[in-house]
Amino acid sequence: MSATIGTPYIFASLGGLHIGDILVQLICFLILLVIGRKFAWGPIMNMMKKREDYVISEIEAAEKSRKEAAELAVKSEERLKEAKQDAQRIIDDARTIASKQEQEIIEQARLESERLKKAAQADIRNEKEKAIQALQDQVASLSVLIATKVIEKELSDQDQARLIDDYVKQLGETNE
Secondary structure: OOOOOOOOEEOHHHOOEEHHHHHHHHHHHHHHHHHHHHHHHHHHHHHHHHHHHHHHHHHHHHHHHHHHHHHHHHHHHHHHHHHHHHHHHHHHHHHHHHHHHHHHHHHHHHHHHHHHHHHHHHHHHHHHHHHHHHHHHHHHHHHHHHHHHHHHOOOOHHHHHHHHHHHHHHHHHHHO
């Protein structure tokens, strides 16, 4: 304790602090602070600045990408709407064309059926006229035959009826 009598103490009643030790520690701290600022603080701040710049550039790039994606989404939506409109227009055009073709086909079928009907009626008339002509020819032949037979012999009413019946039978066998 004798060496410590001449040096001043702070808070001696609490155990005391030696002012010389405090000054040496303060000077060492200040030297350490200057060295740290010169060799550590600058590089750390540069590194932090670079990191901050990198984060800002990434945020800007992300924002730019988000805007581009939003624009692309809007363009895609517009293209999709246009495609839907085009598809609907194509469907409507196809329906219109199909309806026109349907009407044309129906009209052609109607005209063809009328033509066939007229042709069939003409054929029927021709066949009817041929049948009537053939019947008239047979009746004329029959009349001539009967007249010839009547002239060759005089017939009684029974003979005439029998002769007509025979001729009608003969005529029926010829038509079959």
